Ligand SMILES: Nc1ncnc2c1ncn2[C@@H]1O[C@H](COP(=O)(O)OP(=O)(O)OP(=O)(O)O)[C@@H](O)[C@H]1O
Ligand SMILES: O=C(O)C1=C[C@@H](O)[C@@H](O)[C@H](O)C1
């Protein structure tokens with residue numbers, strides 16, 4: 001069942017947080033916010049630029065405060081960035097403010113889904129598979145630590161993931177009526 005407050009999607013790059021977040025919000029008739037997109041829109045610069053100019057820690061500072069600002073309400077689905085769980089302040093905030101969903105995805109599937117675009121600075125150097133495997137080793141315990149629900153996304157359409165989430169959250173999938 002859903003706790004009161006926000007619904008947070010966590011998981012690695014390519015798990016589908018942005019894709020599924022938007023669809024889940026539609027299905028629940030909730031607002032939708034994407035922390036990465038909101039950081040870019042409000043600052044007027046893109047994430048690779050922020051990593052270049054401010055370093056990863058500069059981006060994490062922005063991410064932590066944006067997450068806090070966006071989640072101060074209810075009936076909202078919030079897609080986080082893959083590394084949002086790195087800050088313990090953010091992990092505590094998500095647990096305190098709502099329901100956390102971990103979109104679990106194999107490294108092989110993450111590689112396939114992220115191969116096409118260049119907007120993820122952490123994947124621009126070295127072999128993406130190796131990077132994603134190393135990131136998962138560090139981060140998966142953190143995703144698992146805070147998750148109320150875990151959903152596997154490999155070999156599934158976004159729609160089928162959303163249907164399962166609606167069932168787990170005890171909400172009827174309003175989009176199924178159309
Ligand atoms: N269940 C799915 N099946 C097939 N493709 C998917 C699925 N979910 C997402 N995708 C595709 O994978 C790509 C990456 O998805 P998305 O941008 O939603 O990931 P993300 O978790 O938000 O990543 P990031 O942490 O970098 O923001 C997109 O092209 C999207 O269309
Ligand atoms: O996994 C990560 O650390 C990141 C994921 C993306 O969502 C962005 O937040 C950024 O590219 C960093």
Ligand SMILES: [Mg+2]
Nearest residue numbers: 017018036079
């Ligand atoms: Mg995203």
